[in-house]
Amino acid sequence: MKITAIETQVCHARMRNWVFVKIITDQPGLWGWGEATLEWHTRSVVGAIEDLSQLLIGEDPRRIEHLWQMMYRQHFWHGNGIVRGTAISGIDIALWDILGKIHGVPCHELWGGRVRDYIRLYCHLGGGKMEDFYQTRPDDASRFGELAQKAVEDGFTAFKSMAVPETMPLEGLQPVYYAEACVKAMRDAVGDSIDIMVDCHARPSPRMGMLFAKALEPYGLYFFEEPCWPESIEDIALIQRAVKTPIASGERLIGIHAFREMLEHRAVSVIQPDITHCGGLSEVRRIAALAEAYKVAVAPHNPQGPVSTAASIEFGFATPSYVICESVHSDVPWRTEVVSEGFTVEEKGRIVRPNTRPGLGIDIDESVVKKHPFQQEVLQRTFYKDGSVGDW
Ligand SMILES: [Mg+2]
Known part of the structure; x- marks a missing residue:
């Protein structure tokens, strides 16, 4: 069994763009859904997942821990928050969805x-x-x-x-x-x-x-x-x-x-x-x-x-x-x-x-995702009353 493609599908949902990750396998009808939503960094996450996918195409999706270690430890840099955290997370969640489907049981x-x-x-x-x-x-x-x-x-x-x-x-x-x-x-x-x-x-x-x-x-x-x-x-x-x-x-x-x-x-x-x-x-x-x-x-x-x-x-x-x-x-x-x-x-x-x-027990309707394409999130600009930068 092999991973044949890793796609990202961006769905604009008012305050944030949901970044869905779809991992497709060579088994007909077998794919997994993950999510890597990171507000105000949507394009960076999509790019990071595309970079990581180069490591995973052709690999066995059932070897989740092995693939997690590859994503984290190969390519030398353990990565910044976007790679090390969000992109790996989105892919990892989709792999668990696939494993549950292979065994016919909920992930838990x-x-x-x-x-x-x-x-x-x-x-x-x-x-x-x-x-x-x-x-x-x-x-x-x-x-x-x-x-x-x-x-x-x-x-x-x-x-x-x-x-x-x-x-x-x-x-x-x-x-x-x-x-x-x-x-x-x-x-x-x-x-x-x-x-x-x-x-x-x-x-x-x-x-x-x-x-x-x-x-x-x-x-x-x-x-x-x-x-x-x-x-x-x-x-x-x-x-x-x-x-x-x-x-x-x-x-x-x-x-x-x-x-x-x-x-x-x-x-x-x-x-x-x-x-x-x-x-x-x-x-x-x-x-x-x-x-x-x-x-x-x-x-x-x-x-x-x-x-x-x-x-x-x-x-x-x-x-x-x-x-x-x-x-x-x-x-x-x-x-x-x-x-x-x-x-x-x-x-x-x-x-x-x-x-x-x-x-994970979910099904994503991709036609609905397509109705809500990426939009720039409303920028969060917070300044204190004296004009200095504050935390949102
Ligand atoms: Mg909080």
């Missing part, structure tokens, strides 16, 4: 079988843009309460928000009061039985991240995400030690070595590998095994397209420390037209029941 059955009956999903409320902060009075955060209530009405028992505004490396009390007011509004709206998460997008400096973490501690967040740059692992660890709120991070980390460092520093209670960037299903399973030794929870980052979601779900059904999965349900109205999924979502409680189809 290849990895030791199902470890749970269902997976809980959470949604994202958004928020946290600079304009929110400057146009909203710190004592008027009711909009967050309304969004929270809507998420619960939609069946979610957990949601995430960006209640922490963009801040310069040091600011006074206003943004801290604003974040606190937003979280209070959400807690008041939904009560204590719903899990609330706050994502800082790693925008605060370590000191501002600490101030936000302390201010939000009384509200019992399920987790507090990326309170400062993921490169500042020692600072994340300081925040983790300073508050009882579980700290989460890792969506931008690539490879097991980066997660090892985060775990060794006891920096987080939750790791958030992104399967389309961290090295694919092969690498995320190694990362989860490492996290298991520290008894750290796993909650994958998953705001991309439907192949990423299917991969995150298959991974969750075979991973003991997996606690919850990010989900996108309202990015584009035609999301359900582009994919047919093997798992089912129960609206009440927003839980996923296992996929019963082979591989």
Whole structure:
């Protein structure tokens, strides 16, 4: 059995271009789907996959680990984030889809079988843009309460928000009061039985991240995400030690070595590998095994397209420390037209029941993909009020 072609298919989905990877074999009707969506770097990813495919054409798709090692270690350069992370991930996910199809079982059955009956999903409320902060009075955060209530009405028992505004490396009390007011509004709206998460997008400096973490501690967040740059692992660890709120991070980390460092520093209670960037299903399973030794929870980052979601779900059904999965349900109205999924979502409680189809259990309708060709993503330009560059 041989790989005969590796294609990328780009599908513009409002905020991002989904990059689907299709690996075709010499067996009639046997192909696999992967995803390598990397916002604002779409053309680079497509090129990186074309480069890597030169290594793989003619190889046996069943030798996934062997091919992963080739992609990572051959060509001398271990690659930057786009090659080492996203391009390898997209190809690796498609290879696992093929292997499941060859054996006629869902991917999670290849990895030791199902470890749970269902997976809980959470949604994202958004928020946290600079304009929110400057146009909203710190004592008027009711909009967050309304969004929270809507998420619960939609069946979610957990949601995430960006209640922490963009801040310069040091600011006074206003943004801290604003974040606190937003979280209070959400807690008041939904009560204590719903899990609330706050994502800082790693925008605060370590000191501002600490101030936000302390201010939000009384509200019992399920987790507090990326309170400062993921490169500042020692600072994340300081925040983790300073508050009882579980700290989460890792969506931008690539490879097991980066997660090892985060775990060794006891920096987080939750790791958030992104399967389309961290090295694919092969690498995320190694990362989860490492996290298991520290008894750290796993909650994958998953705001991309439907192949990423299917991969995150298959991974969750075979991973003991997996606690919850990010989900996108309202990015584009035609999301359900582009994919047919093997798992089912129960609206009440927003839980996923296992996929019963082979591989990732998905089918991509390529005619729908073609209707939404590449478009330049809206550029994310963030500047502080003095004109200096900020983090989005
Ligand atoms: Mg995040």
